[in-house]
Amino acid sequence: MVKLSIFGAVLALASSVRAQCGSGTPDAKVTGSGNSFTATRGSNTVYSGGDYRAAIQAALDSISSGQRVAVMASGSIGASTISISSGKTFEGCGTINTGWNTGKGAIESLNTDGVKIPYLTMTGGPYFGLRFHGVRDLTLGQIVMNFDTGLGIRFDRDAPWNYNVKIDSVRVTGAGSHAVETFNIDGLEIGQVIARNVGESGLLIQTSRNVRVGLVDGDNVAKGTGYATLRFANNNGQNENGNYNTNVYVDKVVSRGGGRGVFCVSQSGGAVITSVDLANNGNNAILIENCYNLSIRGGTVNGGGEVRLSARNEFPNNKDIWITLTVNGASVRESPCGQNVNWSLSGNGARNIC
Ligand SMILES: *[C@@H]1O[C@H](CO)[C@@H](O)[C@H](O)[C@H]1NC(C)=O
């Protein structure tokens, strides 16, 4: 009886989720299966045939800015790319299987305004699942990626900046590289990133500012690498005027196993992490290397690699680091001594701090 009612609740939840994606009257739709797909805009057929990618692109190309496409069909786009232009809403209600298209996203939106992807479920092994640069007012909703290789969501490095990016929830399993990797975003809000069995980082934020993140949760992320469940790098959190006044806020980081838990490197900072829950990381639970104005306000480290403040010679040493933390079954080491480092530690384990 209990089992049945839980099952009923799960079914109700699943059907309400299904009811949302593609609900109402989308301006265009892709339906079909196997090797027969139809794209319609209102009552007009804009594609009919066996090419799933062509059906999706035809639906997208048939609508105007402010309109919505719902892809109800599941299928495979192979090693190809779907492109979304300004003002369009894309709902991936079926499962979109992808292949490796070197340097490209399975779905891309480049130099656009106001694109929305409220729902997306992707499988396979793309070079990038979603790829962006030069976007403004981008909104991503419920994004699920179950991969066997590749990278989840990428904002390009050598490319125009992005402004006002909102991401509600991303869940990535099995990516060979990062779950989410950003460069060059001013104004980034993320509800949660959940990474499972991902090769490199869970959330890697670089050269970005004015960032708010709810939860980053990694299990078996970055195993055997120097990456981390949460990594800040390449001047992340440095303000336009060069200072590091706090502008990056992360509520919580959870990490189990894998490589590092939290890693701040290469002149990043301006950040507050309210709480961490790190256990059995295979590399440093926390590594802070050449970072400025960074605080970790609480939480626990249980076992795993050492909590470490270090520095490379190529950049100025750590400065203005505040760490309040319970560390059990792992050592804490500050070497070399940073500038204005304030530790409030509890728990057992070796301490070698300045
Ligand atoms: C760190 O950020 C806080 C909050 O913005 C700011 O008050 C403080 O001056 C910054 N400290 C340094 C040394 O930059």
Ligand SMILES: *[C@@H]1O[C@H](CO)[C@@H](O)[C@H](O)[C@H]1NC(C)=O
């Ligand atoms: C260090 O941090 C503690 C706790 O946040 C605070 O009470 C204390 O004033 C700080 N010390 C310095 C020297 O900043």
